[in-house]
Amino acid sequence: MSATAIRPLSIEDSEALTVLHRQNREFLRPWDPPRSDEFFTEAGQRASVAAALRQRDNGAMWPGVVLYEGAVVGRVDLNNILLGRLRSCFIGYWISSGHNGRGVATDAVALALNVAFHDLQLHRVDAFAREDNPASCRVLKKCGFRTVGVSRGHIHIDGRWRDDVFFQKLAPWDDRVRLMPDAGGAPSN
Numbered sequence: 001m002s003a004t005a006i007r008p009l010s011i012e013d014s015e016a017l018t019v020l021h022r023q024n025r026e027f028l029r030p031w032d033p034p035r036s037d038e039f040f041t042e043a044g045q046r047a048s049v050a051a052a053l054r055q056r057d058n059g060a061m062w063p064g065v066v067l068y069e070g071a072v073v074g075r076v077d078l079n080n081i082l083l084g085r086l087r088s089c090f091i092g093y094w095i096s097s098g099h100n101g102r103g104v105a106t107d108a109v110a111l112a113l114n115v116a117f118h119d120l121q122l123h124r125v126d127a128f129a130r131e132d133n134p135a136s137c138r139v140l141k142k143c144g145f146r147t148v149g150v151s152r153g154h155i156h157i158d159g160r161w162r163d164d165v166f167f168q169k170l171a172p173w174d175d176r177v178r179l180m181p182d183a184g185g186a187p188s189n
Contacts, residue, residue, distance in 0.1 A: 004107035006076055006115075009052055009063040014045040016072040017065075020096050021045065027097040030158050031133065052077070059083070062115060066095060066108040073099045076112045078120070087123040087179065089116060093139075100135070109143045117171040121180045124171070128154060128164035137165055145169045 021028075022040050038044040055061035060081055066074040074095035081089045091112055095105045116122045127145055129136035141147075145167035153161040173181040 002103075002107045003069045004104050004111070005067040005070075006064045006108050006111045007067065008056075009049060009065050009075070011046065011049055011053065013065050013072060014042055014049050017049065017075070018042045018045040020072065020074070023098075024094075024096050028094060031094070031130070033157060062089075062112075062120065064112065064115070066093070066104065068099055068102075068104050073104060074108065076108045078112060078116050078122075078125070081120065081122070085179070087121070088126060089120075089122055089124075090126045090128070091116070092127075105136075105139045106142045109139055113143060113169065117173070118181070122171065123174060123179070125169050127167040127169075129167065130157075131163050131165055137167075140167045143169065 018041065021035075025035075025040060036044070039048065049063075052061060052063040056063055060079075062078040062081065064076045064078075065072045066076050074093065076091070076093040078089040079092055091109065093105060093108055093112070095108070113125060116125050125145075127140050128151065129140060131137075131150065146169070148166040148168050151164045151166045154164040154166075155162050171181070
């Protein structure tokens with residue numbers, strides 16, 4: 001049984017996330033957008049968490065925390081949730097440097113896919129990982145994502161436009177016909 005779990009983000013996570021962001025400021029810098037000093041304060045994290053919870057309440061996001069042996073060690077989010085005929089989202093995640101290389105990210109992404117495909121009944125999850133981040137690319141491949149291509153100049157991070165590898169994964173219940181899993185969320189194959 002894995003020591004990794006995920007759960008929905010709550011405002012009470014602000015304190016733990018403040019500590020993690022401070023500890024991982026340099027570690028995450030190459031992958032994150034520029035952050036103000038305020039972001040690394042508890043007030044900044046409370047504001048960030050509150051914004052994510054507003055997006056959740058609007059149905060645009062499923063924000064979560066990653067737990068390892070019960071302690072918060074990162075985030076996993078299902079972003080830009082689209083329903084209707086698209087039924088898709090983008091996944092984003094990060095794990096603290098002290099928990100990297102242990103399979104925590106892989107386990108967290110797999111758990112988030114379960115939320116996406118079963119709880120939210122989405123059909124597709126998209127992901128982007130920088131070409132120069134092979135560890136993140138490996139996480140996605142281990143979780144069954146397939147490479148779609150490379151998105152040139154996809155995101156402006158660390159002072160320049162970066163290329164991202166574009167990945168996607170279809171729901172395990174996908175039969176190329178159904179819009180959603182059968183009633184009750186159970187796939188029929």
